[in-house]
Amino acid sequence: MSVFSSNVFTGKHALVTGATGGIGYETAKVLTAMGADVTITGRKEDVLNQLKGDIQSEQPYAKVVSVVADLAEASDREKLVQTAQEKLGPISLLVNSAGISGGSVVEELTQDVLERIMHLNYTVPIMLSQQIYKTMKENQEGAIVNVSSLSGLRGTYAGTAYVGSKFALNGFTQSFALEAIEHNVRVNAVCPGYVDTEMGRDGIRRKGERENRSFEEQFETESRNLPSGRISTPKEVANTIAFLLSDAAENIVGEAVKISGGSVMR
Template sequence: MAIFAQDALQGRHILITGATGGIGSETAKVLADMGAKLTITGRNEEKLHQLKVDLYDITEETNICAIAADLSKTEDIDKLIETAEGKFGFISGLANVAGISGGSTVDQLDLEDIKKIMEVNYFSTFQLTQAIYQKMIKQEQGSIVNVSSLSGLRGTYGNSAYAASKFAMTGWTQSMAVEAIQHNIRVNAVCPGYVNTEMARNGFKKKAEKKNMSFEEAKQDSLDTIPSGRLTEPTEVANAIAFLLTDAAKNIVGESMKISGGNVMR
């Protein structure tokens, strides 16, 4: 099949969390161009509305449903699923893109900060996925893609809280995948490194402050560790997510697809 053809996801209803972020918005654009009906969600209503308008340049207005939601709230999850299904029916695909960064070295970590990162990156994502997965089981079909991170594969200095949340997501992806494939449901993860988004830029700013260097010096210092010598673009992550959602990836199960520019190989 032509993986990125305009009918590759025709007839599919896919829900994207974190749609207002850099990776989430690009994922929405790629999937819309592949013919999917999309439910996009995020907490920022203004950004969500703008994304919805931008998607009208790619697909019909009737193919997009935008619902603001705070996934840490059970009532918001329930309303999100109910509204999405009311609009487009069965949710056959789920892209869990929502996530936050943060943290410090272990000796300076605040418990509340750890709880917040785990809540957004793991617990809320798990709860939403569980609810949709139970419906997928009844339909005996579906595909779920979790956006983890290279930090979900190896630890780095001052990154314990974020890495813990992403290791949780990677481990959950693998365990769930073994269960889900028995119901013809595929679960996989993508694990990007530095992506050209606000999250990465904030990371460079933090590094610059810590090491008393300029933003550009801090950025270049990080790029020097990557064999490709560049940041990953959000569209590249979106393309990986899209591929895993298509039938072209039918026998890819429980994988953690690295997008590292050669920085992590194993």
């Protein structure tokens, strides 16, 4: 079900990173259905091609540009922004959805793993936002949503690296929001709990292994423990992102919107 109009983002160019992951994939589809021209990026060319095909089968007139990029590399970030703006014009909507999970308990955590998670989940969104913000600031228009996590709001077992990166991302969201709003650019974050994506399922599987449960048993346990009784879908997160990007949220600034099925109340 959608409550959105098909022309909310007409004339807007949105860049969605991590579009080969579940949340980014659905976000790109939602934004094009709302009229946006969209650049999608990720490391898996076959998934990007599938996403582009899915969008154009549902929205035959949608303008979609696909760019394979490893955002950990500065040169790829530069290529991405240049290609996107050459083909679809200035970027006025940015969704920083790319990221990784992982890590371990502190006594087993290596510096390489810690630095990789922090780089991809924290440094990369900052540096990409910095590039795109220049044009948003010049045009006095824009909206950015960072895909964070409930793990950016409270600690989890064996979560030092991932949790730390998401706490940092939420801190960036708030600090940048204070700077950007002076130029009519809004910055917010979404903080989902477990989402039914590949990354979410991997997290549930690892937790199940620690607690000697099968994936199916742990998935059922996590669902049952939520007040809503179920884990969020990627589409639900995508809808929240779209709302935050839209003018309907024009006085929502620097927020970390929880999508938890009610779990933060317990």
